[in-house]
Amino acid sequence: MIEKALKGGGTYRAWLSFLCAVIAAGFIAWLYQWAYGLSVTGMGRTVSWGLYIANFTFFVGVAASAVTVVLPYYLHNMKEFKRIVILGEFLAVSSVIMSLLFIIVDLGRPDRAFNMILHPTPNSLLFWDMIVLNGYLFLNLVIGWSTLDAEAKGERPLPWVRILIIISIPWAVSIHTVTAFIYQGLVARPLWHSPLWAPRFLASAFASGPSLLILMALFLKKAARFDVGTDAIRKATTIATYALLVNIFLLLVELFTTLYGAVPEDMESLRYLFFGIGSHHALVPWMWASMALMGLSACGLLFRRLRENEGALAVICLAVFAGVWIDKGLGLVVPGFIPSPLGEVVDYAPTPLEALITAGVWALGGLIVTVMYRVVVKVRESV
Amino acid sequence: MTRREFLRALALAGFAVVTPADILKAAAKAPGPKWAMTIDLSACSDGCTDCISACHTIHNVPDIPDPKRKIRWIWTSSFHDLFPDAPDYRSGGPVLALCNHCEEPPCVPVCPVKATFRRKDGIVMMDYHRCIGCRYCVAACPYGARSFNWQDPRPFIGKIDPGYPTRTKGVVEKCNFCEERLAKGLMPACVEACKKGLAFGDLSDERSQVRRLLSSRHAIRRKAYLGTKPKVFYLV
Numbered sequence: 001m002i003e004k005a006l007k008g009g010g011t012y013r014a015w016l017s018f019l020c021a022v023i024a025a026g027f028i029a030w031l032y033q034w035a036y037g038l039s040v041t042g043m044g045r046t047v048s049w050g051l052y053i054a055n056f057t058f059f060v061g062v063a064a065s066a067v068t069v070v071l072p073y074y075l076h077n078m079k080e081f082k083r084i085v086i087l088g089e090f091l092a093v094s095s096v097i098m099s100l101l102f103i104i105v106d107l108g109r110p111d112r113a114f115n116m117i118l119h120p121t122p123n124s125l126l127f128w129d130m131i132v133l134n135g136y137l138f139l140n141l142v143i144g145w146s147t148l149d150a151e152a153k154g155e156r157p158l159p160w161v162r163i164l165i166i167i168s169i170p171w172a173v174s175i176h177t178v179t180a181f182i183y184q185g186l187v188a189r190p191l192w193h194s195p196l197w198a199p200r201f202l203a204s205a206f207a208s209g210p211s212l213l214i215l216m217a218l219f220l221k222k223a224a225r226f227d228v229g230t231d232a233i234r235k236a237t238t239i240a241t242y243a244l245l246v247n248i249f250l251l252l253v254e255l256f257t258t259l260y261g262a263v264p265e266d267m268e269s270l271r272y273l274f275f276g277i278g279s280h281h282a283l284v285p286w287m288w289a290s291m292a293l294m295g296l297s298a299c300g301l302l303f304r305r306l307r308e309n310e311g312a313l314a315v316i317c318l319a320v321f322a323g324v325w326i327d328k329g330l331g332l333v334v335p336g337f338i339p340s341p342l343g344e345v346v347d348y349a350p351t352p353l354e355a356l357i358t359a360g361v362w363a364l365g366g367l368i369v370t371v372m373y374r375v376v377v378k379v380r381e382s383v
Numbered sequence: 384m385t386r387r388e389f390l391r392a393l394a395l396a397g398f399a400v401v402t403p404a405d406i407l408k409a410a411a412k413a414p415g416p417k418w419a420m421t422i423d424l425s426a427c428s429d430g431c432t433d434c435i436s437a438c439h440t441i442h443n444v445p446d447i448p449d450p451k452r453k454i455r456w457i458w459t460s461s462f463h464d465l466f467p468d469a470p471d472y473r474s475g476g477p478v479l480a481l482c483n484h485c486e487e488p489p490c491v492p493v494c495p496v497k498a499t500f501r502r503k504d505g506i507v508m509m510d511y512h513r514c515i516g517c518r519y520c521v522a523a524c525p526y527g528a529r530s531f532n533w534q535d536p537r538p539f540i541g542k543i544d545p546g547y548p549t550r551t552k553g554v555v556e557k558c559n560f561c562e563e564r565l566a567k568g569l570m571p572a573c574v575e576a577c578k579k580g581l582a583f584g585d586l587s588d589e590r591s592q593v594r595r596l597l598s599s600r601h602a603i604r605r606k607a608y609l610g611t612k613p614k615v616f617y618l619v
Binding site: 048336 | 489493495515517521524525531532554
């Protein structure tokens, strides 16, 4: 089936060439980082995790969000999702691969990554993250590929595929819970040491993931005449709306708990994020932009005339995606380190090289999703 | 008496002699030293770096000027930065800080490859060959005691001491309570270099200097409320 992705018109080839160029540039940048060490990034003694881990966290969420279309379709027979489920599964594959790559590019000694398999350490959340992410990748690859293959041949999927699908549903929740636990378990970082992050991660994932899925479905409708159906779009929009509202609610819950209690240590990270501390306020415009993006999107989604207008919906989905990316990426990882355990406040900004490596990973994710969606479109056309 | 009744009576008699409490106490008294350090809060004088120079020299700790990339095993901070919620036991002047070699170290469980681990004698160790540089332990340490090699450290080492390995870029390092010196019966380098402010010894030995100091003076520890049980005590 993959041969269907190798043929295409001018625009398709140009897009693939562009992606490959960015991937190559990102890879070369990563080799440079491998040679000179992570000092080529903007991270340092205070902020020791940055853009890479922020993206890792965000894209685990996008991967988990596949469950928002898989669960209703396979467990509750919601037939509206029939044509969108495969898109969700392949988006999950691409997102998980991006997440794993973001971890690899963040490692100081990636040549020793195999140590995680040679010396399994169940008390470490990173060990479990490796297990659940790779398991989820395997699940979605096999489920997606076998269901698409069966459809191409005009057959029903084999019975064991359904077992994998059932497993993938709690597994999706687990990948993002484990990711949240990576942060939640650290007593050293007051901003992270809160039980709220796991539910908040899931809520923001179920808002941003379907938003991206809707965006891509709308694009496929225009560019490839592949229509998942208005009902699928509407139902996915509903899910994203409620998830976004839950995310905003949980954010307000956290703001109340922190600000009403007014314990100085608890408040410092939030103060840095929204108002800055001293002369350090690099993230302040980003955070307010994120609040605006999420808040305005939530309002927009409440109006039927907006959410049922495809142009407006696309803008809203983009806003949700961007808003959550800032909130869950930069707005979580960086302020966790500020102030440091010794009270130091610094600003973090990624270097151009760091951004190029990140772009390279995004481009690889984009390539995977492009190729897989191309196969889906071609299979559906021929059936 | 049947054989079963005899064996049952024997078991009960055995329990009468050795109660579970005795077993637990014997297990707790695992042999070997339990290393700890005391730091006299009033001892450090402004500008003195004797202990830092000693430690960083024999351990090949690079001297990197960029504060973002700095590597330090032992350093000075202000009292307020180290003890944000304590009364002003020391109003001005530098206070020494280093890895606390906690009894319940939060950095050890998070390492995905067990490159950092706690020895029976209480020292929290680093295996530079196993570390994959994920910096999870750096995030987990509540004391800022761990440093990461953001670049190759060798160009920044003044004179390489062949007695201790240099590290590569991409791995984490921190104070090791001079375990290589302790193995030869020597005191840690910082303690030896500082003639007045630092004491080091075995907590399980009642006659050790640290036990005597702790029984005669009031001591505080950094962020003790976290339950990490630090083994570096600051004498007030």
